[in-house]
Amino acid sequence: MTPPVCTLASTPTPYPSFSAYVRTRGTVLMRTARSLTANPCDAEDLLQTALAKTYVAWDRIEDHRALDGYVRRTLVNTRTSQWRKRKVDEFVCDELPETEGPPSSDPAEAQALRDAMWRAVTRLPDRQRAMVVLRYYEDLSEVQTAELLGVSVGTVKSAVSRALGKLREDPELTLVR
Numbered sequence: 668m669t670p671p672v673c674t675l676a677s678t679p680t681p682y683p684s685f686s687a688y689v690r691t692r693g694t695v696l697m698r699t700a701r702s703l704t705a706n707p708c709d710a711e712d713l714l715q716t717a718l719a720k721t722y723v724a725w726d727r728i729e730d731h732r733a734l735d736g737y738v739r740r741t742l743v744n745t746r747t748s749q750w751r752k753r754k755v756d757e758f759v760c761d762e763l764p765e766t767e768g769p770p771s772s773d774p775a776e777a778q779a780l781r782d783a784m785w786r787a788v789t790r791l792p793d794r795q796r797a798m799v800v801l802r803y804y805e806d807l808s809e810v811q812t813a814e815l816l817g818v819s820v821g822t823v824k825s826a827v828s829r830a831l832g833k834l835r836e837d838p839e840l841t842l843v844r
Contacts, residue, residue, distance in 0.1 A: 685721070685722050685725050688731075688734055689718060692734070692735060692738075693714075695735070696714055696717075696718075696735070696738055696739075696742070697710065697711075697714055699739055699742055700713045700714040700717070700742055703742060703743065703746045704746065713742060713745060713746055713749070714742065716745050717738055717741040717742045717745050718738070720741050720745070721734070721737065721738050721741060724737075783839050783840060784834075784840065786839065787834050787837040787839055787840050788800065788834070790837070791830050791833060791834075794826060795826050795827070795829060795830035795833070796830070797816065798812055798816065798823055798826045798827050798830065799827060799830045799831070799834075801815060801816070802823070802827055809823045809824060809827075
């Protein structure tokens with residue numbers, strides 16, 4: 668007669684590998700993630716993040732029978748962190764920001780408009796053209812433009828104003844409006 672074998676030592680863990688756990692419990696965990704977010708894509712990202720954290724800690728988790736609880740706690744903690752971060756990054760404003768304009772349905776038309784604008788800018792006097800290019804194409808401030816050209820801020824303001832007036836009245840650009 669053989670001696671009894673200790674069943675505790677020979678009992679395999681319910682999930683021999685991380686992959687087996689994810690294959691077995693993925694659907695249930697996705698349902699949990701989906702209940703924490705309003706967007707299915709966000710739920711997938713949330714679950715992926717939680718599973719990545721679980722994978723890193725896989726060898727440190729002592730009781731693999733309690734993995735669902737561990738992953739659920741990770742899901743909730745990750746979602747809470749995302750919520751807190753998003754709360755700081757987003758804020759309500761009274762006015763909507765300006766849009767870039769209606770999207771052009773034809774890329775050729777958009778390119779034609781850019782070409783017409785550039786031709787109109789090149790017809791400006793040299794000094795006005797330099798100021799318009801620095802202000803609007805290089806996105807420099809009036810002060811930066813004035814320093815770069817060695818003129819006063821008032822000179823930049825008046826020259827740019829006159830240049831914009833000429834552009835508004837350019838015959839090639841009036842057809843676009």
